[in-house]
Amino acid sequence: MIALGSDHGGLKLKEAIKAHLLSKGLQVRDMGTTSEAACDYPDIAKTVARVVLSGEAECGILCCGTGIGVCIAANKVSGIRAALVCEPVSARLAKEHNNANMLCLGGRITGDVLACESVDAWLSASFGGDRHLSRINKITAMEQGE
Numbered sequence: 001m002i003a004l005g006s007d008h009g010g011l012k013l014k015e016a017i018k019a020h021l022l023s024k025g026l027q028v029r030d031m032g033t034t035s036e037a038a039c040d041y042p043d044i045a046k047t048v049a050r051v052v053l054s055g056e057a058e059c060g061i062l063c064c065g066t067g068i069g070v071c072i073a074a075n076k077v078s079g080i081r082a083a084l085v086c087e088p089v090s091a092r093l094a095k096e097h098n099n100a101n102m103l104c105l106g107g108r109i110t111g112d113v114l115a116c117e118s119v120d121a122w123l124s125a126s127f128g129g130d131r132h133l134s135r136i137n138k139i140t141a142m143e144q145g146e
Contacts, residue, residue: 002123003057005031005048006107007041007070010063013107013115017061020116029057045073049080052101060102061119067106074102078143081136086110088121095125097132 002021006014011033021028031047033039041064048060060082062070067084074082082102083094086109094100103122105115 001027001029001057003029003031003048003051003060004062005044005060005070006033006063007039007044007065008033008036009041009065010067010070010105010107011036013105013110013112014061014063016112017063017105017115017119020119041069042073045070045082046077049074049077049082049102053077053079059123062102062104063107064104065106065108067104067109071104074104079140081139085118085122087114088117091118091122092125095122096128097135099127099132099136 004014004018018028018030031051032044045062048062051057052060062074064070071082071084074080080102081098081100082104083098083100084104085091085094086106091103103119105118
């Protein structure tokens with residue numbers, strides 16, 4: 001299952017990504033928002049991050065106006081490796097090199113087609129391990145104050 005979330009600025013993009021994923025037969029859990037009324041992206045990012053960390057979802061996708069806010073907020077949750085992307089190559093490399101478990105996109109920055117292509121690239125990629133694992137371990141150590 002893929003957890004989705006957005007604030008009001010990313011709502012339309014989240015809905016496009018959700019429709020795309022559902023059309024591919026993937027399971028989606030929409031964590032909100034569901035309206036264009038202003039809401040706080042840190043709340044949505046934290047909710048989606050916790051669902052990913054709990055194992056209820058394999059990964060998460062967040063959208064806000066630029067993607068920056070949700071990415072910063074999600075990365076404050078220990079164990080989350082959220083990547084801000086706006087095209088498929090970065091999305092693929094976020095998984096292959098960084099083992100990103102959350103993808104962040106900007107509803108005011110990236111169009112629906114490019115965003116869905118980026119999501120597909122990220123979902124189809126696999127973590128490369130080996131030389132990248134030592135870097136992931138260093139990030140984990142930093143989270144623990146080392």
